[in-house]
Amino acid sequence: MNSSLQVVAIIGSPTDPDQLFRSALGGDSLQEELAKASGRDVRLQVVSWSPSEKFPQGVVVGTAAGTEAMDRVLSRIGAVRLQGVLQKYPAGRLLNSLGPLDQSRVFWRAVQKREDAVSVLRSADVLVAVDLAAVRTAWKTRQNNPSVAAYYGLASTLKVFATRFAQTTSS
Amino acid sequence: MCIPCRKNSPRPPSCPAILDKRCSDVRAVIEVKCSGLMRASKHTSNLAELFQAVISADVKWLTAKPEGDYWMFAEKPPHLLYVAWGYPPSRGAGVYRALATANAFVRQGWDxxxxxxxxxxxxxxxxxxxxxxxxxxxxxxxxRVPFSWIRGxxxxxxxSRGRxxxxxLWTYLRAQKDRIDFPEPVYGGWRRALISATDKIHRDKPVDLVIGTANPNVDFVPGWHLHRKARVPYVMDYRDTWHLDVYQDKRIGSPNSRSSRMERRLLAHAAEAWFVNAPIRDWHKRVYPPKSGTYEVVANAFEEEFAEKFRGMRPASRDGKTGGLVFGYLGTIYGPMPLRESLDGWRLARKQSELVGSSRLVIxxxxxHYSxxxxxxxxxxDEYRDVGVSxxxxxxKTDVAAVYRTFDALLLILGRSKYVTSGKVFEYAATGLPIASLHHPETAATEVLKGRRDWYPLTEVTAENACEVFLRTADRAAAMTADDYAENQNWADHLSREKQLLPRIKHLRSLIGKGGAS
Structure with a gap:
């Protein structure tokens, strides 16, 4: 039985998603590579901070950033400027990674503001956190629904597909 | 080479080194061939003495097998244990040196x-x-030894929720834990698995020489371990440095730190230490004066097979091109490279030259370093997509030559450092293509390319200088002929892997024949 898989690729940083895909896969299509690795039909959706030319139908949440009350408050009290200063020092970067302006937290807040993004994430069989800023969103979504598989990194996910999901098909 | 007397051929058919042994019976029957094989009649009256005579010759490794009426003796290949965390299928930058070194030793008759x-x-x-x-x-x-990576x-x-x-923070804490086994973050935890695997390999087939290539520096551990345990000589191959910050030209950490003390101890007992260029070697000589062994330069180089792919290259492929040139950068982009200055220079050059304006810059x-x-x-x-940067x-690795051949000129973008040569400079040189060197002149790669034609270095790292270099390189690239490529390729012959590694392999073979370093 060749059941299809709903895969959602999440990109949390402001990087161009197409560049990220190209860097990891060369010219290959992620959807085709996933299908090849698993031997199953794969439907791919993208939730990203920045828009993608290759996935124009993807959900872009960067536009929702800053609308959350916490973001407005942080901006008003000068937290963004402080983050910039701290980023110059190793200990400062450590502090930033624990703070509310860490990109993975900012992205997670933006996702929660967008119903279409939440809906896409809920519909997934597999979540792929393409970059580190996407990990929190994938991890939290999986916490709410433990039947969803969640992976970090495109190379790792392709490897996992070749083993885990191909085995599921044969069983 | 005649094995018993260890002199270069030609040798006489019988070798005095054997015939001088005490067994008169043996004196009559042993024949030595300069091919490295020794032959002795099986019908000797004292077989034990025959073997003793052969073994007591100046030959460390012998295999013996009966063949017809004779015992055939041959030199047994020495066994090299080569330790490289990054080895194919890894696609890390240092993997090519590891791959080439192991292959070179095998081709020279080593196990x-x-x-x-x-x-x-x-x-x-x-x-x-x-x-x-x-x-x-x-x-x-x-x-392959299991390795639990921090990002793994x-x-x-x-x-975990904490990660x-x-x-x-999680990575930092994990790194501290790894340091307990060996003073190196991320990789230190691999030490135990390495030692266990080393012991098994040595038990199954005794090791004659260990080479560890770093980083990671934990790769030096098996050599040190077998040296302490069985006096096996070892070589430290510094692909990178351990306590020298090559960009800041300063020492990393305190000279009395645990890792510095470890490096000092390891170097003191190494048979040889290899460095990728003379400035790095000289820094180590100054900081850790050699004791038992020697410090050598084994530069990164290009493979002969790679260079072969460019022999006879012609600019004919340009004839059909209606657009401009293709400037190419091929390599890993990391660290303090003048990327922005280079791209700003490119933007300026496109405004000043029709040729560059219709050209592309492909990275x-x-x-x-990660996937x-x-x-x-x-x-x-992304910011430079509008000016033809892609x-x-x-x-x-197997497609590298084909990709180079799609370029008309090469960009060598490197961070400023008198210690940085990079691996790609050798490949660049081998192609014969014009090279725009977009790095500070102090960078060690300058020394590698000095004297090459069609090489355009910066005088200082500014966008304006980079623009000038782009313009000059473009003009030259558009006029290159097959003879120009060939001349540049011939110039680069001295940078081949063979020229770098063979002297070391020969030396190490003779070194372990004498019993290794102290």
């Missing part, structure tokens, strides 16, 4: 066992190049 990390590490983390794996000489025995778990269901809260390779590209570098490249992804 080679490579100790490396398990392939899952590369599949999940650094990314793999399966084509590169096919370049491993089939005679190399590859032993792709399954997010196994990530999700701050991967940076191939990896962005950062996921560095988002900061990606963002910079990033076209990583390249398999």
């Amino acid at each position: 080679v066992t490579v100790l490396t990390a398990s392939r899952e590490v590369f599949e999940y983390q650094t990314g793999t190049d399966t084509e590169l794996e096919k370049s491993i000489d089939p005679r190399v025995n590859v032993v 778990e792709p399954d997010l269901s196994k990530w 999700v809260a701050s991967n940076l 191939r390779g990896r962005l950062g 996921e590209p560095d988002p900061k570098v990606l963002a910079i490249l 990033y076209e992804g990583p390249v398999s």
